[in-house]
Amino acid sequence: MAILDNDGNRILAKYYDKNVFPTSKEQKTFEKNLFSKTHRANAEIIMLDGLTCVYRSSVDLFFYVMGSSHENELILMSVLNCLYDSVTSILRRNVEKRTVLDSLDIVMLAMDEICDGGIILDADATSVVQRVALRTDDIPLGEQTVAQVLQSAKEQLKWSLLK
């Protein structure tokens, strides 16, 4: 599972099989290769190095889910959709590099909730988000700084206007 930016650099990536690309160098080579094959063609699915890779992009981000070539493509697709939808919902629809980096902690937690050591843990974006996106609601007001309170108030206002 990987999220790359529009230069093919890694934002987050997780490899679950120690036998496939064991070193970080091999992983990055693979990512570069994958990116060069996919960043122009909006084709959703590709075979590369004996792996089935499904992908989709948003603004300046690319989301990938890789699996063995024996794996059911639609299962991989369901994981990809879950990843994408969870991130979308965590970032309140502004899915781009900057917002991902701003909420990197939550996105990391979400990836952790989707897949555990190569086994799909949850493929339902709503429940993934429920399990990780606990930010504003759970922190007592006293612990937030004035700026954060203003920020969250602004966010809420913005979304209530946009609805």
Next chain:
Amino acid sequence: MITFKRDKKEEEDGGGNPFQNLEKTTVLQEARTFNNTPVNPRKCAHILTKILYLLNQGEQLGTTEATEAFFAMTKLFQSRDVILRRLVYLGIKELSSLAEDVIIVTSSLTKDMTGKEDLYRAAAIRALCTITDSSMLAAIERYMKQAIIDRSPAVSSAALVSSLHLTSVSSDVARRWANEAQEALNCDNVMVQYHALGVLYQARKADKHAVIKLVAKLMRTSPKSPYAACMLIRMAYKLLDEVDEGEELIGFIESCLRHKSEMVVYEAAHALVNLGRSGAREIGPAISVLQLFCGSPKPALRFAAVRTLNKVAMSHPAAVTACNLDLENLITDSNRSIATLAITTLLKTGAESSVDR
């Protein structure tokens, strides 16, 4: 508004990617803040995020560095901040293979996994199982069994998946917890059902008759979870290679062609056409399904279908001929992989007329 936000951010971060120029040594130095009391959750969460980011980028930590960071991190258990706690779990998992004496957090994690907060419990179970070795297994066994049958799907799934991972620590874990897994199999949650089936299969896979019994029982009820159904199809497919009597199994897989989830339908079709023994009659319905998928608006589905047809064309070229027209449409597909597969499949089915075109 957006520009205002940007400006503010850039002031804070000095512009660009806030994580771009992180130095391993600086970040590890910052991790010493974790020792301060009281814990500042926001600040510590940010530093921990940086550590996790570095690890994710492939930065190597030495044993001493990792151990130091790990021990500093354990101090964060004092804070009750939800996000920080969850990041600590993540940190434990990431560092567990690098640092020494990681079992020091066992009691903190056991406390969290038996606590009230479901969000903690599921994540704590998963973290705990990454630091568990064979000597500790007995100590957590009771809690794990309880967690497997917990009413919260998150907790139950976490425990089931963790027990699958623990198989590498002790091979009979799955067998010892099979009763609980059996109970979890009746759960309504699609993921719990899938994970429970995984554990049960793990427990019985050495014993062919036990697998046959398991499959036979589930075939009658047919699992609601599409993931579990896919797995059951795979189990049935594997059994067909081993047993002589397979009518029922084939019947079950065929019935899955009418499942409401495309995922399961494809899995079933894929299994049917790959059966070594099946003749044209058996694969007929599966081919029709794949033919239908060739016209799907979803590239992944078209890809899956044409890739499978490509393989069948080797053994049963005549059966695939029926799809020639659909395959011809795919030659101009915008996805080049699909187009290539379609062309090679057509070459195998060998209809001269289509080669000319």
